[in-house]
Structure formats: C-alpha cells, structure tokens
Amino acid sequence: MDAAELIPQYIAAGLAVLPLHSAPGGRCTCRKPDCRVLPDGAVLGSPGKHPLTRHGKDDATTDLGVIAEWAARFPGCNWGGRPPVGAIILDVDPRNGGATTLVALQDQHGRLPRTLTARTGSGGFHIWLSYDGPTRGKLGEGIDIKSNSGYVVLPPSLHASGGRYEWISERPAAYAPQWVRDLLNPPRREFTGTPSGDIAPLVRFVTESVEGERNRRLFWATCRAAEQGVDPAPLIAAAESIGVPAHEARATARSAMNTAGSTPAGRAS
16 A cells, blocks of 8 residues: 555544655665765665654644645655654564573563554554653664654655565454563662661662653763762662662763762872
C-alpha cells in the first residue's frame, strides 16, 4: 500500500503525521553533506528521517487537508507519526545489538504479546504497546523507547539503505506486559546505606530526585564528591534505589568522575 492509502488509516487511529525528508540513493534531500549513507554502509546524520516542516514533530497533525498540501508540496517524501498518548514503541535496532537484547529479555521475562509491529527499512522492528506510565529512553542496549514526546518513521517510507518500512502485524497494540512496565518504571526501593560526613547531603540530593532529573542530579552530586575526594559508591547505590538501572547509574557516575577530573578543582596538584 502507498502513503495515500495508509495515511487516512493512521488518522482514523488517532495518529498525527508529519512529512520527513527522503534519501534516494542514500543521500538525504536536506542536501547536507553530513546526512547520507557512505559507500561502506556507514550512516552520517539521519538521512530520510528528519522533518521537512519548520516546527518538526510539533507540526504533526490529523488534518487531512494539511496533509494533502504536504503531499503535493513534498512529493515522494517519507512520513513520520507521533504515537498517541498511552502508546509506546520499542525501536529495535539490530545494528546496535537490539535483536540480541530483545531475545535475552524475553528469555528472562517471557515473550512479548502479539501486537502491532512494523519492520523498519534497516531490518529492525517498531513494536507498538499500550502503556501510560513513566518511560526511559531505552529498554536495553539497542532498544530505544519512542512515545508521544517524539515520532517514528512510518510505512511505507523508504530507508536510506533502500529498504522499505512495512507492517508485519496489523493487530491492535497490546498492553505492555508487567516486566516491560517494571523495566521502564522500576519500583522505588528504600535506600539502606548509612552515608556519613560530606557525602550525606549529596546522597539525600540524589534520593530526592524525581522522574526526569535523576541522572542529572547523580551527575552533579558525583562531580561534587570527586572534587572532595569522596568515594561516589553511596551515590550510585542511592540512584539505584530510586529506579536508575545499575549500568546507567555507573555510567553516569563514571562520566561525572571524568568530568570532575578534567577541571582544575578535580586535578591533583
């Protein structure tokens, strides 16, 4: 099916759409030299994936009149869609280990339900699920989470590699299983550490974080600990207690330690 047939179906399902650049021959129609596919297959930028309109994803609409104008103005463009509130997409990218991660997660927790699924032009998958809770940027290595705050490329768009996006299951989006919900929004655990001295206020600063500022607070607190020569381990434990995945907390703390070490206050005299 072509875009003229699919877009009305998207609108009927409550999905706002927007026009995206295309990338015929691997070169994006934005014409920027750093937005294309190189001869060896490496990808620079986001060819064929970024918006054609001034306000990007915020221009997404369900107005068929506006969409018809875009189709006439941008013939051959790709199309993106903003997921409705209450829906998320697991963006599985095999090139970054997403397929391996998904297999491991399902082996550990159980299979995902049958649900609305598209094959991406690069050979990955967009797996749609119903979910209305807090989200993270990733479910795991190579699996990004897309929600109403962003957009995804929709079938029948053409990937810069030449592959076409296509639906492989058109059944309604299933409810996210509990294990997906737990990974996206881990339950808070009471911090049982007994910090002392200068690090106690920093631990409190981390544990009082709310959704959306946890990593930022951990980074800031770890920088302060590094400047004082204090072990940041209690900060990492505090971050884990409020739902930051262990690998993510360690990576944030490591980045903060490196940053603090590169500043005059963080370098040994």
